[in-house]
Amino acid sequence: MGRPPCCDKVGIKKGPWTPEEDIILISYIQEHGLGNWRLVPTNAGLLRCSKSCRLRWTNYLRPGIKRGYFTPHEEAMIIHLQALLGNKWAAIASYLPQRTDNDIKNYWNTHLKKKIKKFQSGLDTQLASDLTTYRFLSTSYNEKVLNSSSRYDSSSDVRLTENLNSIYASSAENISRLLEGWMKSSPKISPLNNPTAECCEVTTTTTTPTAESFHYYRLRVDKQEGYKIIPSIEFESILSFDQNINGLACDKSTWDSSQKGSEISGSDEEKVNLVVHEQKPKMENNLPLSFLENWLLEESANHEGEEAMGLPPIF
DNA sequence: AAATGAGCCAACCGCCGGCAT
DNA sequence: AATGCCGGCGGTTGGCTCATT
Numbered sequence: 184m185g186r187p188p189c190c191d192k193v194g195i196k197k198g199p200w201t202p203e204e205d206i207i208l209i210s211y212i213q214e215h216g217l218g219n220w221r222l223v224p225t226n227a228g229l230l231r232c233s234k235s236c237r238l239r240w241t242n243y244l245r246p247g248i249k250r251g252y253f254t255p256h257e258e259a260m261i262i263h264l265q266a267l268l269g270n271k272w273a274a275i276a277s278y279l280p281q282r283t284d285n286d287i288k289n290y291w292n293t294h295l296k297k298k299i300k301k302f303q304s305g306l307d308t309q310l311a312s313d314l315t316t317y318r319f320l321s322t323s324y325n326e327k328v329l330n331s332s333s334r335y336d337s338s339s340d341v342r343l344t345e346n347l348n349s350i351y352a353s354s355a356e357n358i359s360r361l362l363e364g365w366m367k368s369s370p371k372i373s374p375l376n377n378p379t380a381e382c383c384e385v386t387t388t389t390t391t392p393t394a395e396s397f398h399y400y401r402l403r404v405d406k407q408e409g410y411k412i413i414p415s416i417e418f419e420s421i422l423s424f425d426q427n428i429n430g431l432a433c434d435k436s437t438w439d440s441s442q443k444g445s446e447i448s449g450s451d452e453e454k455v456n457l458v459v460h461e462q463k464p465k466m467e468n469n470l471p472l473s474f475l476e477n478w479l480l481e482e483s484a485n486h487e488g489e490e491a492m493g494l495p496p497i498f
Numbered sequence: 499a500a501a502t503g504a505g506c507c508a509a510c511c512g513c514c515g516g517c518a519t
Numbered sequence: 520a521a522t523g524c525c526g527g528c529g530g531t532t533g534g535c536t537c538a539t540t
Contacts, residue, residue: 199508221525237526238509273528288529289507
């Protein structure tokens with residue numbers, strides 16, 4: 184006999200995650216840490232399979248995920264790495280720790296593949312005129328031919344970018360998006376799914392490693408007053424979140440129409456603390472650098488200034 | 499204004515290797 | 520040793536948004 188199944192297939196919810204589910208998952212992971220995904224849905228009270236929870240966390244909720252447009256340097260890295268490694272998205276993502284493999288895969292399929300095709304057919308003069316990108320594309324595809332016998336070896340994979348001066352995205356952006364979605368979808372479901380709760384608060388702490396600072400905010404869910412995002416200190420330094428929280432509130436009717444189920448409790452006295460721990464770049468795996476890794480370091484240094492300035496994509 | 503198509507992306511599906519039982 | 524789940528991965532899809540007709 185093997186292990187018991189992780190979850191019943193009956194009664195498992197599918198489809199897009201609601202902000203309420205996100206909150207539940209985040210708070211569970213904050214409390215219990217990452218570990219046995221099999222136990223997560225049951226213990227957290229989520230009607231999802233463990234796989235869905237893990238995917239949601241790794242692709243969307245975990246701290247440090249950078250979203251939005253890809254910088255020219257990121258694009259070039261993806262193109263180069265794809266040429267070297269093939270569709271090994273997880274391996275490619277290991278060199279871009281702020282991006283998920285899913286994001287990179289999507290970006291490749293929806294943007295880069297077309298652009299490369301266009302470039303190869305000689306139609307994209309703008310692309311060809313950009314020396315940096317041209318060099319990446321040229322060397323990538325030359326190397327693909329030269330190194331056609333090489334294979335990616337995960338055992339020797341050095342998380343190179345941990346050694347780079349990566350700009351870590353604040354998890355506040357993720358959570359602000361989450362809360363924004365929560366507000367939009369709130370008419371149907373209560374965030375805390377507790378029909379008896381009068382009030383509940385979610386207190387979140389985030390850090391931006393580059394700024395060495397902490398940012399606090401609270402989401403207050405009150406049966407009488409509705410939802411409120413309560414900014415605390417240093418909000419102004421997270422521009423995107425600061426913008427997102429403006430005007431986020433709903434009235435009592437929203438609360439009343441949204442009472443369903445009971446997943447996590449909430450009361451005036453209860454608080455759920457979400458402490459999102461940001462990872463700082465580590466200097467581990469100090470192994471000798473391969474040709475690729477040296478190249479990436481070199482290119483990263485070359486593009487550091489450009490990326491920091493937030494230049495728009497080339498394409 | 500309505501219909502249609504394209505683009506995008508979050509989430510699912512299915513496979514595989516490793517490992518717990 | 521055999522069984523079958525877990526976790527990771529790449530491929531695919533469904534549904535949403537936006538642009539065009």
